[in-house]
Amino acid sequence: MKFEDIEIEDVDFEAMLEESFKKEDRSSGDLTEGTIVKINEEENQAIVDIGRKNEAFISLDQLRDEEGNLLFKEGDTLPVVITGSRGERPMVSYDLAKKRQAMNEFIEEYDEEQEYIVEGVVTKKNKGGYVVEADGLEFFMPRTLSYLSSKTDAIGKKVKGVIVKVDKDKGSVVISRKELIERDKARVQEIVEKLLESKEPVVGTVKKITSYGMFVDVGGMDGLVHYSQISHKGPVNPSKYFQEGDEVNVVALDYDKKKRHLSLSVKEANPDPWENIDEILGVGDAVTATVSNIEPYGVFVDLGEDLEAFLHVSEISWDKNVKHPKDYLTVGEEINVEVIEIDKEKRRLRVSLKNLLPKPMEEFARKHRVGDIVTGTVSSLTDFGAFVKIDNVEGLLHNQEASWDKSKRAKDLFKVGDEVEVKIIKIDTDAGKISLSRKALEKSPAEAFADTHKVGDIVTGTVKDKKDFGVFIALDDNVDALIRTEDLHPLKFDEIEPGQEIKGVITHIDPRNDRIRVSVRRLERQEEREALDQLNQEQDDSMTLGDLIKDQLKK
Secondary structure (H helix, E strand, O other): OOHHHOOOOOOOHHHHHHHHHOOOOOOOOOEEEEEEEEEEOOOOEEEEEOOOOOOEEEEHHHHEOOOOOEOOOOOOEEEEEEEEEEOOEEEEEHHHHHHHHHHHHHHHHOOOOOOOEEEEEEEEEOOOEEEEEEOOEEEEEEHHHOOOOOOOOOOOOEEEEEEEEEEOOOOEEEEEHHHHHHHHHHHHHHHHHHHHHHOOOEEEEEEEEEOOEEEEEEOOEEEEEEHHHOOOOOOOOHHHOOOOOOEEEEEEEEEEOOOOEEEEEOHHHOOOHHHHHHHHOOOOOEEEEEEEEEEOOEEEEEEEOOEEEEEEHHHOOOOOOOOOHHHOOOOOOEEEEEEEEEEOOOOEEEEEOHHHOOOHHHHHHHHOOOOOEEEEEEEEEEOOEEEEEEOOEEEEEEHHHHOOOOOOOHHHHOOOOOEEEEEEEEEEOOOOEEEEEOHHHOOOHHHHHHHHOOOOOEEEEEEEEEEOOEEEEEEEOOEEEEEEHHHOOOOOHHHOOOOOEEEEEEEEEEOOOOEEEEEHHHHHHHHHHHHHHHHHHHHHHHHHHHHHHHHHHHO
């Protein structure tokens, strides 16, 4: 809308303005000069001759300076404006006269070729419109040009308006707030249409950052970049990427005319790295990343190129007992990682830190061999054994390797934190497993038994267990022996009960593998043979004695 196109209401704006100045009646006079006839301090008023039949009254409050001193004396002249009457005497205003004089000076200096924007405060309201005071001047803003609702109290509201009419004869100036608002609407609409039509990135300036996004000025209009439209990585905190005053490329997404909300996007103004991810990254690539966020379950790292990857807690270290990633990494730290997964469909990247670190198992295998005796610390206990940490790896000390006493488990022998000396009995680098033995450092019960027993010795044991293939008997502490089914004769397998004592002969001792076998069947044969040997021996002894007697008799 142009100035010349504005249709002013068929009313006298000057009359409206004058009406706002009235206090007691509906008439007012022009700016004139008066002479102070008398000053009455007691009644706080002065009598002023304004050239009419009756002299006028004026309050002394208008004639004092800031310190309360009177600015005039009797006989002085001063500009006044008639504002009403008290009885037959007119009432005049020096304050209003000063404003009229200032407005007259403003009008005299006003250049119609230039646009003038008034910024002021609404001080009065009448049926025709509002009085707006700015820099000591009073401007009139008709209701139809105010864009103010009659239902709201406008007094005290700060407004801006453009001068649309100046009447030098009447000393009035009319402003329009509507003109500025409609201009702004038109400007906004023009900006929005260009942005939405072109879809080309434009440069904007970050004006304000909030928790839900940031406001960006594009061509004098503010638009919101939601935090989900900051990066191709997904929702991010804008304050981690931008500061107020930064210039940023944006693309317009939508405009809500009702709410006058312009939605912008930063990520749409930049290439989507996932469209050409295969050209940027490949599984197995080693890249430098920056730790951007740490959670108990893992770490998010920035790979650049608007890409973010996830480093799971299990991929941080070869140490299986990582309690929290923050014990290993800090936000902002640069690390080298290996890409281990690229899911283009789900837009997901996974990386590993430990894959680029020396593997503890390989280092261990270079330093140690099967048969080495080492000292470690019990790191955890399970139902099947204990894990012992040696250097930076863990080996398993199984229950059957913890002690020769088969009734005791690792839980019965150790507690977490105990130092224990063990022997390495297996290293599997491919599976990442180490097997340990503690009992291998001690003489086995079978070895101790072999020191005092040999094959052929007759022993007595107590039945511990029955299997399809035979019976296990306990000989001494921690020493068990097997009697195979075929070696039980003349005993009957079905009649044997746990706790029953059985006598047999040792037929096999294998100290290395802790195996002893006993036979009842051979015991019977051996006893028969021993009895026969004893008999033969007795006979030999008897014959020898007879021979000696005979020899003696002959002599």
